[in-house]
Amino acid sequence: MTGKGMVWMKKRKCNMRMVLYELRNLNGNLMPHFFGIIFPNFMCYFLAQSVGSGVPAAMRQEVVTTVVLTMTLVMPMAIMLLGYGAIYSQEVEREIPLRMHLFGLEEKSIVLAKIIAHFILLTIAFVIFAIFQLAVMDIQKPAPLSLLCLVVSLYAIGVIFLVIAHALANLLRKFSLTFGITMGLYFFLMIITGMMGMRTEQLPEGLQRVAWTLPMTYISNDFIDFWQGGSYNFMPFIQSFLFLAAVAGLLLLFSLHKGRRVVR
Amino acid sequence: MVMNILLTIKQLQVKYGSQTALRIEEPIAFEKGERIGIIGSNGAGKSTLVKALLGLVPYEGRVVTSLTPAEMAVHMQFNAYVKTMPVRCIMETVLDTRIKGNKELQELIAFFEFEECLSKRFNALSGGQKQKLTIIMVMMQKAELTFYDEVTSGLDFETRQRLMEKLVEWYRDKNDTLVMVSHYYEELEQLVDKLLILDKGSIVAYGSVEELFRTYCGDSILVLDNSERNRMLTEGFRTLKSPAHLLALSCRSRQEEHDIASLLINNNVNFKRSSKDIEIMSINAREHHLAQAASI
Incomplete structure (x- = not known):
């Protein structure tokens, strides 16, 4: 070993035990469960009741379906951005990843186990949401491809927000700061992408421009148009995905660059 | 003899910003089976040295070793785990084993009287129990070289004594190579046979306890x-x-x-x-070092 310093790794790969550990870790923090499961279900129910009661009966099912589509977005944002951000930043602040690393658990493996655990919770949240909303609300039956498109989009949004949360936690290295910023971002995005009941057209022009750079806005505004089939121009939606993914990727690269060990 | 050398430090320098936290100019070798104590006041560079040897801080110079990372284990000064996690789960995940099926681990848990702690959450453990958890996991790594950095830091006198008794008892008649950082002279007296005395980032003295004692006392x-x-x-x-x-x-x-x-x-x-007496010896070694530095 020369001046480079030791590359301290016993290379323990991600395994089932690590995933179960991360699931327990997730269950020890009830924030993702509240914001990712309870909140969207009840928010969706009350919002759909309130908005649905103000429209003619012929339009009610479409309006309720729009609300439901919009509220699905809360789950990946809450579980990945808020939940992962909160858990990982607490660990970074207390240097738990370093302790695990010294025991030979590779950071990559730990993060992979966390990602798998978060995706398991996200899937559980989707299933509960679907069962609950189908049970209590009259929703339009989707075309299979439209449903697939929604599910894939929600998971992709989840990945992007997980990357953002990971990068923020790595950069800020403090739970309070990371939580404050992710919580602020969560509510800001919910407001401008229509999740709080305000339509995008009602926003000031500047905010509207910001909103249309985000894939969530397309899901809450446009997905209802092809929910039961039909054609849709996906190009702006895909571009918004690429834009958000690029922002997340750059943030991650910056956090990794800032957190690297300088070797002389 | 060369075969027994586990690690050699050559011209090591660690800087935090513009400040030199540690500078080791003369080569230092850790040999197989040695119990090395690192002692010095706050800011002497003890933990910095351990971190440099583990590659956790950037440094200039060389650390020559044939050890692979898997052959080193470390008990850091601060060892944190997920607060809400049951201790059993932490242990089984870190060691990638089931306590039920691992006799060696069961023996170690029994040796440290840790059985009752397994069902507790990490944040419900006392300071001494938290240290025991890490010690058990570090010992289970069965590394060629084990570092203990301030293993009794923050513990009350009685808990410190009990923990040290356990450590001394465990390592008695074993051939493990240990590097132990401590503020407490009496802890080192019980466990180490070689001493590295640091002061303000420089080496004051390095050698066997007897040799250093004869030189300075x-x-x-x-x-x-x-x-x-x-x-x-x-x-x-x-x-x-x-x-x-x-x-x-x-x-x-x-x-x-x-x-x-x-x-x-x-x-x-x-x-x-x-x-x-390590305390009197290190005080006099430091005095000698300061006098030498002043004469230069």
């Missing part, structure tokens, strides 16, 4: 209360630097020791004899 020392009567009584004998409340007399031969001891006994003075 003599064959043995007699320690008594620093009272006026005792000072008058021992006037003319060689005194060493010592904590203000103590008087340390250096004995360079059996005869000298016998003479001083007889004098003290005849005058009914309580005293303590030692031939490996």
Whole structure:
């Protein structure tokens, strides 16, 4: 070993035990469960009741379906951005990843186990949401491809927000700061992408421009148009995905660059 | 002999910003089976040295070792785990094993009387129990070289004593190579046979406890209360630097020791004899180092 310093790794790969550990870790923090499961279900129910009661009966099912589509977005944002951000930043602040690393658990493996655990919770949240909303609300039956498109989009949004949360936690290295910023971002995005009941057209022009750079806005505004089939121009939606993914990727690269060990 | 060297430090320098936290110029080797204590006051560079050896801080110079990372284990000064996680789950995940099916782990848990802690969450453990958790997991790594950095830091006197007794008992008659960082001289006296004394990022002395003791203290020392009567009584004998409340007399031969001891006994003075008092030895080594530095 020369001046480079030791590359301290016993290379323990991600395994089932690590995933179960991360699931327990997730269950020890009830924030993702509240914001990712309870909140969207009840928010969706009350919002759909309130908005649905103000429209003619012929339009009610479409309006309720729009609300439901919009509220699905809360789950990946809450579980990945808020939940992962909160858990990982607490660990970074207390240097738990370093302790695990010294025991030979590779950071990559730990993060992979966390990602798998978060995706398991996200899937559980989707299933509960679907069962609950189908049970209590009259929703339009989707075309299979439209449903697939929604599910894939929600998971992709989840990945992007997980990357953002990971990068923020790595950069800020403090739970309070990371939580404050992710919580602020969560509510800001919910407001401008229509999740709080305000339509995008009602926003000031500047905010509207910001909103249309985000894939969530397309899901809450446009997905209802092809929910039961039909054609849709996906190009702006895909571009918004690429834009958000690029922002997340750059943030991650910056956090990794800032957190690297300088070797002389 | 060369075969026994686990790790050699050559020209190591660690800087935090523009400040040099550690500078080791003379080569230092850790040999197989040695128990090395690293001692020094706050800011001496003890933890920085351990971190540099583990590659956790950037450094200049070389650390030559044939050890693979898997052959080193470390108990850091701060060892945190997920607060809400059951201890059993932490242990099984870190060690990638089931306690039920691992006899060696069960023995270690029993040795440290840790059974009841397994069902608790990490944040429900006391300070001593938290240290035991990491110690058990570090020991289970069965590494060629194990670092213990301030293993009793933050513990009350009784817990510290009990934990050290356990560590000493565990390592008795074993051939593990240990590097132990501590503020507490008496802990090192129990466990180490070699000492690295650091001061303000520089090496004051490195060698076997006996060798260093002979160099800086003599064959043995007699320690008594620093009272006026005792000072008058021992006037003319060689005194060493010592904590203000103590008087340390250096004995360079059996005869000298016998003479001083007889004098003290005849005058009914309580005293303590030692031939490996690390505290007095490191104070005098530091004094010697400072005097040498001043003369340069």
